[in-house]
Amino acid sequence: MKNSTGMPDGDRLLTRTEIATMAGVTRAAVTTWERRATDFPTPRRTAGQDYFNASDILGWLDGRRVPPHCREPGEGELTTFGHRARRHWPGTSVAEEGTVRQHVGLTLGPGERLDPRDSEIVRTLMGPLAERVGGADQAVTYLSLLAALLFLRETRPGCWQKVQAYVMTGAEPRSSSSLLKLVGSETDAVLRGMGSLPEMQDALARLEPRQFQDLAQVVRLVGALGPHAFQLFIEGYEERAQLRSREFFTPLPVARLMAALGRAAMKSAPSSVYDPYFRGGELLGAAADAAMWARRRPGAADAPLPRLLGQTPKRVTLSLASMGLALRGVPFALQLKTRGRPWEEKWPQEPVDLVLTNPPFNMKDTSQETTRTGHWPYGAPPVGNDNLAYTQYALSVLAEGGRAAVVMPNKAGNSGNAAERAIRQALVEQGVVECVVALPDKLFSGTPVPVCVWLLRHPADAGDHVLFVDARDLGVMRRGGRRVLAYDDVQAVLDSYLALSLGQGPAQPDDPPPATVPSARVDKEELRRNGYSLNPIDHIGRSLALDSGMTGMAEAEAWAEVSLLRERCANLDERTVGLRAELETDRVRQAPRRRATLAELCEIQTGPSHGLLAPRDRTPYGVVPVVLPKHLRDGRVTDSADERVSLQLAERLTRYRLAPGDILCVRSGAMGPPAMVGEDQGGWLMSSNVIRLRCHQDADVLPHYLVAVLSRPDAVNWVRDRAAATAAPFITKDALGRQEVLLPPLEVQKEIAGLLMLLGERSDAHKELATAITHARGLLFDQLTSASPSSRDNERKLRS
16 A cells, blocks of 8 residues: 555654654744644544644644745755655654564464463463562553563564663662653653654553562563564463453454455455454454464565554554564554444455455444445345454455455344344345354353354455355363364365365465365345345254364363463462462451451442433443443453443443442342452443442552452352342441451551462462363263264164
8 A cells, every 4th residue: 555645664653742743833833834724634532642643643743834034045946844744754763663573473373372381471471470560450551461461572673672781770769650751751762753642651661670680670671582472472461361252362363264254265464454443453463373374385475565454442452462573573553442333434445366354343433323324235234233344344444456355243144133134135146255154152251152253355356156164163162161263174174175176276286175164155136035044054054963084183182281271270279279378367366457348448429320321221232341240250340242322321320330350249139249340341330239339549458459358258248148138139328337347557468468379370270170071071071982984874774
């Protein structure tokens, strides 16, 4: 794609002072321009500072000639402030500095495995050290620190040396805050040069390491990691943040599959890749990886890399995505889009070769209209959700010969909604659907629901058939109940696509391998008879049983997973014993306690009345989750995907919205232990039947400790006794406020909370081990009792 500003890819951010310096005017002149010119670019604000995209500013300055009395020597009557600004460009971009290492080695290639030492180091970083440096309430910020350190090490060797020198020197007093400020400011400088909002310094300032040596240990451990360990941090972020269904990242194998399908379907490698909802940047990263792996082929070392483009409404993941892409050394431009949908603004300005996206499912139209407005060539999507709006948008931005791979909910393929069926009919009849792949369930952290990948083609390449691939039986179960696709699984899907495409993809050195995954090639007439269903299960019959070889492979992988979980459990067992010994039980027990009521420690807020938040206001298609008693489980708030309200209603009920670290108790109904609001659950809404505890900043109480104390059986029974005194179980604000707790000093609270959290992680690991053993046992049983291939062949002959 062209760059209309004539500046390097990677749009840096500018302050008003820098704009004035570039344009050779006073700071006040920039303010005057901004106030008087209606087309002056709109800034993006963070940490109390406004930033402007350099390309937007240069484009605006290009249309403003320098007045005669303001011209510098050598400037003529046609000179614009844009010409002058380019001469005064403030330094070089990150790409120009040449400090980013070559991509090779930064990302694992197909079939490669992570270095076990990296995994072990990351486990150490995520252990008790995370609590000592990040604190109980700063898990996500701590992960940002790890990512920033690795990012600086790979992009700014000089700064990394300064960080290491600060850690190693003993010549002068050192402080954690100074080191965090150094890491944050240097990371922000790199991010800002790439056009990403500089927020790392402010974020890292929220960390409160117990002692400097803990922070120094983090720096040393990150220094020992391999360069491709950044992916471990991304996975750690997703796990720690417990992302909801609309925020989860695309698993790396799924991202690689989508990028491979898109490249295989095109006649030439894409020169531009776009994701209109890039989450953590994993799909754009997979496209960059695929391009770099292609360079390893003989004679392809100088093949051009694609330019990566993306939009996101999620400020928190923008920095992570920017750092991940910068490490790959590929040009990119990411922008924050907090209002509206992608199709409401023309961006990017030119068509792209490949669209890869995992859009949010079932999001409602923001305009609150009763009917859709806008240009929809395949039919107006229903106002109930944007599923088929994203597919049409992806097609609308494609260049001729381009492809789009879009993650879609299964129901979008055969929904009975009249508008959605009409859109599917138009997509099929106009031949823009090339392939649909059904994926297994439990691939994503935010939902167990299975999804499909739709591969779409530009209308100029319209076809008469749709390829369907059923990959629902692939993958193995891993810890946490997640299913993972192996490299061989991804390759099997790709091979099956190539086998069905009959040479329509790029030239292959040999004939495509035979399809190994259940698949079908369906023509338009058959699709018409099936009501234009685009769900593979309506076109492919499931095989009755896997052959013995595949079952044996799955069983071997399942027992390998058992072995890995046993090691993890042993590691956690050992760490728990160590921390238990360090805790010095007698010292902790003898620590002084003070007695305090919840009313003294917390702000107590009951949920909104039914008049303010009625059941009819809640809908699965809302934006803001509503927390009910059923969502308080095991000390955590679970995802309330089935209970949501509109953003407008939530904004009217601001006093009832939640913040990380809030403690929620049941207000009416079956009284159980309380739960804590997670880092990613800020802004969620209380329901009428819960009550919120928010610790006062000066109360010297740790929320993680308080929720543990309130979860004790005697504390829960105290609440039950007071609630049972009413006609229906109900606890009042005043009654809950009178509940007393015993509090040790804050340092002792932190030690106890750290041990309890580690014990919880140990308990979860043993549960995962039990689940994995049960799964492996079932596969073994199938292997021992299923018929052999020869027996099945004989059975078919008898039937025929």
